[in-house]
Amino acid sequence: MQATTAPYVRTRLSVMMFLQYAIWGAWLPVLYAYLSGHLGFSGAEIGYCFSAGAIGALLGPFIAGQLADRSFATQRILAVSHLIGAGLVLAMGMTTSFPVFVGLAVVYGLVYAPTMALTNSLAFTHLPNRDTDFGPVRLWGTIGWIAVGIAVGQILFRFHTPDGASAEEVVAAQNAGRAVAFQISAGVGLLMALYCVTLPNTPPTKTAGESTAWAEAFGEVRRQPLVTLFLIAVPVSIIHQFYFVQADAFIGGVQAKAGTESGFSTAISQVFGVGGGLMTLGQMTEIAVLALMPFLVRVLSRKQLLLIGLLAYAARMALWAFLPDLPFVILGIALHGLCFGCFIFVAFMVVDEYTTSDIRATAQNLFNLVIVGIGTIVGSIFAANVVGEWAKTDAGMDYERLFSVPMYMAIVCFVAMLVFYPSRKIAPPAAAA
Numbered sequence: 001m002q003a004t005t006a007p008y009v010r011t012r013l014s015v016m017m018f019l020q021y022a023i024w025g026a027w028l029p030v031l032y033a034y035l036s037g038h039l040g041f042s043g044a045e046i047g048y049c050f051s052a053g054a055i056g057a058l059l060g061p062f063i064a065g066q067l068a069d070r071s072f073a074t075q076r077i078l079a080v081s082h083l084i085g086a087g088l089v090l091a092m093g094m095t096t097s098f099p100v101f102v103g104l105a106v107v108y109g110l111v112y113a114p115t116m117a118l119t120n121s122l123a124f125t126h127l128p129n130r131d132t133d134f135g136p137v138r139l140w141g142t143i144g145w146i147a148v149g150i151a152v153g154q155i156l157f158r159f160h161t162p163d164g165a166s167a168e169e170v171v172a173a174q175n176a177g178r179a180v181a182f183q184i185s186a187g188v189g190l191l192m193a194l195y196c197v198t199l200p201n202t203p204p205t206k207t208a209g210e211s212t213a214w215a216e217a218f219g220e221v222r223r224q225p226l227v228t229l230f231l232i233a234v235p236v237s238i239i240h241q242f243y244f245v246q247a248d249a250f251i252g253g254v255q256a257k258a259g260t261e262s263g264f265s266t267a268i269s270q271v272f273g274v275g276g277g278l279m280t281l282g283q284m285t286e287i288a289v290l291a292l293m294p295f296l297v298r299v300l301s302r303k304q305l306l307l308i309g310l311l312a313y314a315a316r317m318a319l320w321a322f323l324p325d326l327p328f329v330i331l332g333i334a335l336h337g338l339c340f341g342c343f344i345f346v347a348f349m350v351v352d353e354y355t356t357s358d359i360r361a362t363a364q365n366l367f368n369l370v371i372v373g374i375g376t377i378v379g380s381i382f383a384a385n386v387v388g389e390w391a392k393t394d395a396g397m398d399y400e401r402l403f404s405v406p407m408y409m410a411i412v413c414f415v416a417m418l419v420f421y422p423s424r425k426i427a428p429p430a431a432a433a
Helices: 009-038 043-052 055-059 064-070 074-092 098-126 130-159 167-177 180-196 213-221 226-259 264-272 276-299 302-322 326-334 336-353 357-390 399-420
Strands: none
Touching (some): 009 043, 009 074, 009 167, 009 180, 043 098, 043 226, 055 357, 074 180, 098 357, 130 167, 130 180, 130 276, 130 336, 213 226, 213 357, 226 276, 226 302, 226 336, 226 357, 226 399, 276 302, 276 326, 276 336, 302 336, 302 399, 326 336
């Protein structure tokens, strides 16, 4: 049953989304270059660092989801999680030890990863209409990611880019400066913890003595279309990790090379900064897609939107593999809006649509387990340790080999979605009861 709509609920939930994704967007896009270029971690160690934070998503349905659906108000769980997370991410930016960093990342994942699903479930509870209201609210999370990404990029460009230095010296200085991203994330996390106390009350819908939420959720996701969506989401989330693991170093290298050949790269850097700053172009197109979502869901089926997202994944990897010049690299970044908006965002809507309200938080955490948990762990190791090492040559990274792998994976996922995802509308559980 839908909770009573609180005053100014859309505005309040929009601020929640802005802060939620600004926390993550501050440091995730720059993590690979920071760990490899500054701390000197190996490819295998970097893969483990990316994977460590996903452990929280694996446990989210059994801990955070269960607590939110059966024991505690969701906004209180969010407040405590973000308060702890702020201290942990600050410590991550201060250590130079691989074992310490991995340990901190594991604990941080336990407290942060479930909050992404919990903010979704809280929003779905209080918004009057899922199809028309969630997109405009969720796009503020993307705005938060953009704002903090540009802030980090500008700091790197203006304070950690030495004048008159070679491309190699510039990259080294910027890699060291990426530590500021963790400090910014910690500050936003503290603000988020305080803000969560003010969010609309979202109590559990059942008591702890009733059925186990995660067991009930497992029963519901075994039905179509969720079973197909969950299975395809595993390789898609691995493809997604190639973007987060490899894109910053790839884009930074392309920018540095282009900067010695024309004024175009310099103009881009003046606006977006470097590395993660330029990657915010993807979030800008994401805003456009999410803003259009109330219209798109009326004219396109869920299946059609998911297929568009998969095509965008394949096209982005193809551009980066075969046309690694700055204009085409920027076009590939811009495709992120369709990748996220038409696949991942729509997938979360499908999960909410095809699960009952008393397991909403747990069901969202189960899908988060696939996207942020299994996908991140396997995808990080696959992108950094396996394909990343295979694509290395004496001359450096062979990006054609590197990005061809996720391109072909996306094509296979498209075919699987086309064949196995139901084309006809299936009644949600509540409607079928």
